[in-house]
Amino acid sequence: MSQANATQKEMTLTATPAPRLKLFDSQLVVPAIVDSFRKLSPRTQLRSPVMFVVYVGSIITTLLYLQSLAGKGEASSGFILATAVWLWFTVLFANFAEAMAEGRSKAQAASLRNLKQSVIAKKLASAKYGTTWLPCPASDLRKGNYLLVEAGDVIAIDGEVVEGVATVDESAITGESAPVIRESGGDFSAVTGGTRVLSDWLVVKVTANPGETFLDRMIAMVEGAKRKKTPNEIALTILLVALTIVFLIVTVTLLPFSLFSVEAAQSGTPVTITVLIALLVCLIPTTIGGLLSAIGVAGMSRMMQANVIATSGRAVEAAGDVDVLLLDKTGTITLGNRQASAFYPAPGVSEQQLADVAQLSSLADETPEGRSIVVLAKQRFNIREREMASLHATFLPFSANTRMSGVDVDGRELRKGAADAVRKYVEAAGQSYPAEVVKVTDEVSRRGSTPLVVAENGRVMGVVELKDIVKGGIKERFAELRRMGIKTVMITGDNKLTAAAIAAEAGVDDFLAEATPEDKLKLIRSYQAEGRLVAMTGDGTNDAPALAQADVAVAMSSGTQAAKEAGNMVDLDSNPTKLLEIVEIGKQMLMTRGSLTTFSISNDIAKYFAIIPAAFVGTYPQLKALDVMQLASPNSAIMSAVIFNALIIVFLIPLALKGVQYRAIGASALLRRNLLVYGVGGLILPFIGIKLIDMLLSALNLV
């Protein structure tokens, strides 16, 4: 063990910590500036229709400026140039916001990539321990290959343990320094490439080709390579496009009005195209248009900081609206390492007889439960392991559907399993089920332990108690979820009494016991049919169908490959209460988007008051009444509005990246508060900002 400890310490030192970069860290800012220019390609710009309008406006004003240099300008070339430059800044600032958000994700991806080591694996000729192995680079491994991994070896690639038990240091992936046990069968059989075996050995079957491993997928996700617009983002984009079209029509119809009206002809001051473009850009929702993508990317990146990898932005979004959380009992709410702790023989059976039958029925049972029975029988009565192969036995593996396992040997039919399952089996064999055994299983269950009833040839031999422990601190976290309005439901294959005891201890709102994988699936569907958004956390293979059905499906990284494939998030810390943070991050992202949309639309209103009187005062002098800001000159008014419109994007980048503050108060109270802060704030702020810019411009004699 001392050697294992030493290796582990070494590992902890070499593992790369996730980068904790400051908001405007120069490591992020410099590449983001470069990226802002790279993002000027039309294809990239088309992704945000609002910003694309600004982009086109920048190009047109630039052309108008060039025309003015040739002496055919519609206004002074200095004014056109200033407008063009600030419109380009507007586009660049929006690009910069997105690049900053992506840069943070890229830094996280880079730290993950550091974990990818080129490992030489020990490739076995067959699935059996002890057969010869050949060195093979990880990149040449394929699904279905078998590997030997021994103490000190780094596991080359993702796989499933088929033989052996070992302690594994997964700190490089999970950040958790305590070693975990990985063993064949059951829910602790998945191993991840990049982790290191500390003691003993494993035979691992490769489950992913190079480039398709858990780590590879995490890196791709974090880098945002596969980031698609979420349904909510698409809906919001449609709204923004509609607003843009309305303002575009308004602006275009103003053109002939100003050009051909009698007043314009008389005063000789038609509104220029430059001014109309400035007006259009100020009216369309550029603030949210420029920040929308950054908000989404930042949400995923905040998940990553909480050690959760989300496979889609859609999952992050759904997390913000979750109503019901379903949790698996064993391994999620409890530690999940259920150990046999006592034998309770049925009347007329000795404890040793029971232990003997229980042990024999568990010899080929690869689950932690089965193995722990063999261990207890040895401790209590020194019952030695028998070699299954020489016994001519047929083994009946445990399944979550039958909730039984056993063995047929020398004409003896040995079974063990959940009380109700064994009772059915015993009664089907025409035997009676002793009342004393019911008493014992009830007592065991009320303690929160799992009773396993053991039977031989249809006769009940007694009960084995499997002890499990509720994870620490879970009750307070569930109370917090309740305050957020989220209902917690524990689902388990275990019996009602055990379930009730654990449910009470953990403080969940409700539970479903004796659930088969299909029952779990049905429960999720029934909640979804009520229009609720369901989150589920699980770790076992039998949780996979339910995880695939849930809207937000968080797989524990300690769980099986199947569970991780089925989920849309993986919690690297394997902490069931992590959902609390996941929901918070989701809510925060939705709120940030809502708040900035509100702000964006209301902060455009002041610009009418700045630009409309400035643009049309020549044509319609009555409009002077709108000039509540008393801006220095028409040109100064227009420039100030355009400059404010560009700068506000930069000022709001920190908010878009960090997210607005989340508080666990009611949804309507939160909405009221945000409307007040961002709606009213957005209304007032530009009046002050535009006036200040105008004063500065005229003080510096720039307009």
Ligand SMILES: Nc1ncnc2c1ncn2[C@@H]1O[C@H](COP(=O)(O)OP(=O)(O)OP(=O)(O)O)[C@@H](O)[C@H]1O
């Ligand atoms: N190796 C085994 N052999 C026989 N019976 C078992 C074995 N392991 C578990 N059982 C019984 O089957 C029941 C159902 O197991 P299952 O794995 O579906 O659910 P669980 O692990 O108890 O709960 P959860 O769904 O929360 O993980 C257990 O409660 C136990 O009574």
Ligand SMILES: [K+]
């Ligand atoms: K705007």
Ligand SMILES: [Mg+2]
């Ligand atoms: Mg289970």
